[in-house]
Amino acid sequence: MSRAITIGTAPDSWGVWFADDPQQTPWTRFLDEVVEAGYEWIELGPYGYLPTDPQRLADEIGSRGLKVSAGTIFAALHRPDHYDEAWAQVEQVAALTKAVGGTHLVVIPGQWRSDTTGEALEPRELTEEGWQRLATGMDRLGRDIREGYGLQMAFHSHADTHVDTQPQVERFLEMTDPDAVKLCLDTGHVSYSGGDNVDLIRRYPDRIGYVHLKQVDPEVVAKVKAQDLGFGEAVKLGAMVEPPHGVPDMPSVLEALEGLGRDVFAIVEQDMYPVASFDQPLPIARRTCSYLRGCR
Template structure:
């Protein structure tokens, strides 16, 4: 019998319904997402791209209450390695998302670094490696963000290592963690992105357990990943090739990840995010139901 993972709070996100943008005709309407995520057996969700779900707090609260759903986090995108010049525009974006996140009773803000190559065209926008000065801007900027978000909104930021960003590989993630204050900045470990970039999620949890503040659960298809790496495919087209697959078909094995997280002795959200943009509207719900059943078999 699987161990009881009673400290792990499982949820899902718009991403698992093929939602990457606030408004896109290829995405399911937000009402359908809410209906289906509840039908699949989840009680926690993320807000997804700001503007996809209603941004009026009273209306969103009513829609969630109708379906017995709660919000675990909001998500923001940042380019803080570019230095103080981007702070004002970053804070404007963060403030909108953080205010709605707080209004929904959530306590976390997932922070995703900007991409170094275009997610669709593969155009190289910036070098994939940061200079020492850019690393300093990134780490100090994230610490400032963590402080300001906590002071202004009472939320904790969790930084999300992500393919095709400057926080991706094991070396980059460890450098980032070693260079930031755990009182201000912790990690959203996305098991799929970390595997995509060659990292070992269980090892990271066991080594930097005190810095793991949040989990995203997804898996990578190793065969597709090998093709993607060999062909130099950017993340968006890689998703269209099916690089992120339905568990338990891929890597990493999620049960050892969840067991390692349970051993940390703290309550953690574990939010399913199976990247599927774009996808047919009838595809997500059956996958979500099977994934929830699989996670229950792991004890979560």
């Protein structure tokens, strides 16, 4: 059986970070433009952005010939007594994801700094106790998601969280169950934090369960790091760029993913909240889709 990297996209590439925001592309336009750009696969984005009624969502994506790969939740399981709050999200998002044929649930850890204000919400580094809570909590969550909904959890390391840099990603992988917890390798976030995507793929091949494809502008990132700016401000400054104008080198990443010898979703996410205009995302999406298909 042939193995494939399945390229898709997400609301994030249309400047969507929230369920409802007047600065965001309307959801019907997003779906229409995904098709125009040449994609067939999407993520759901923030819960409530796309219709949450399973039949209506199935009708909307089905009428456009689209398919769903995953949904996304946020889970700050390093915090005491947070599991019930995380599971309440799972019950909504996993159920909807499964109902429309998705196979993965992307889990983003809690941020220590606000995306919107840049304000520090808690210490930048986790205590040993915090690391243990995070690891055991994510193990439990991954098992419960699989048992309850038949979905694979993909943990998304992320800027301004406690699993951000490559050493932190490696520590997290070494502390968690390889079966219950796979890694959503976000190439942009890894590069943003100074990591090496190809190295992670080669050293942890069995943990790569899902991929987000994006690039960063090294000059903008250097400025962001020098000034210790938050990720939200970094995005506004243009830290995330369309390929091939940034890092990491996409052909090298895709070659390493092909070396895994199994199917993998690779979903394009070019953070650009808020978009300058609703006309901005489609031309970028077209070029990105064409470029990535030309790399293979």
